[in-house]
Amino acid sequence: MAKVLDKFLLFLFSLVVLIAALVALFAAFGWISLETTMLFTEHVYRNFDIAIPFIAIAAVTGLLALRFLYVSVRRGKSSVPSIDQRTEFGDIRISLDTVENLALKAASRSRGVRDLRARVKVNQSGLEIVIRAIVDGESPIPGLTEEMQANVKGHIEDITGIPVAFVSVFIANIQQSAPTFKSRVE
Template structure:
């Protein structure tokens, strides 16, 4: 409810400021006056009129941007995947799917420091797993196992088809080796 009120206030504010700045541009440029009076109007210096027009134009552009933001649909509004069954509706949050993906990826030996990013696309889920590996396991074999485990586990647990599982190997774990000191 708070977001709707915020958007409504932003809409009204940007519309008001945009109208006022457009009026300032028209007034300072003399577009509404007779053209002969514009050339003979020496009451305001030209630099002041130009400054008013520039400032009003900048304010108008900012208010236009705020207006667009107030009417634009929020792309982060889709925080869940909705499914309809014969018994009713099911909503599964993207955070839940992320945690299920991380649980499946953590089962693979050699993976450390896992992070996941979930995107819902028309053909299913697009899952990206970021991992740090131990460096002792074959990376191609390990990543293929991560992809297989994540896809199967997410599909089994959520019932949502997984179209793509990408694995990004960010680094390998640096093991500390201690050399014996000889005295």
């Protein structure tokens, strides 16, 4: 919604600037006489009813200019968070979503994992990865979590080349398997 509104405001701002530029060009080429300009300016200065639209247009144009200045200077929230690296050949940007998917892929290789979620943060020492998992309860949890940590750290460092500071694994629950009933044959 904000992008559509910004496009509309940019259209209005561009229209006002275009009209002002055309008036300035017409005046510079003498297509608008000096007497007409002086008479019009005198009406604006002396007649408050004529001055009100100019005040409104100037205020709106000023606000639009401030809005576009703000939009051009601020860091866009719409841009995808990424990790930027510079190589001898150019820049590389890897989105955090990509790193999360790589972490999920590596963590899912461990046996006994049923449901996974990943969250990645970037800090000075490298990536901080938090894995939330639901396990089946058949495998020992300490061994399972160590395996997941090693898999995630190794996989992400191998694929992306970005150092992983730590991998935290949170076992949220144990999934209960449905009981199986064996039928008795007599």
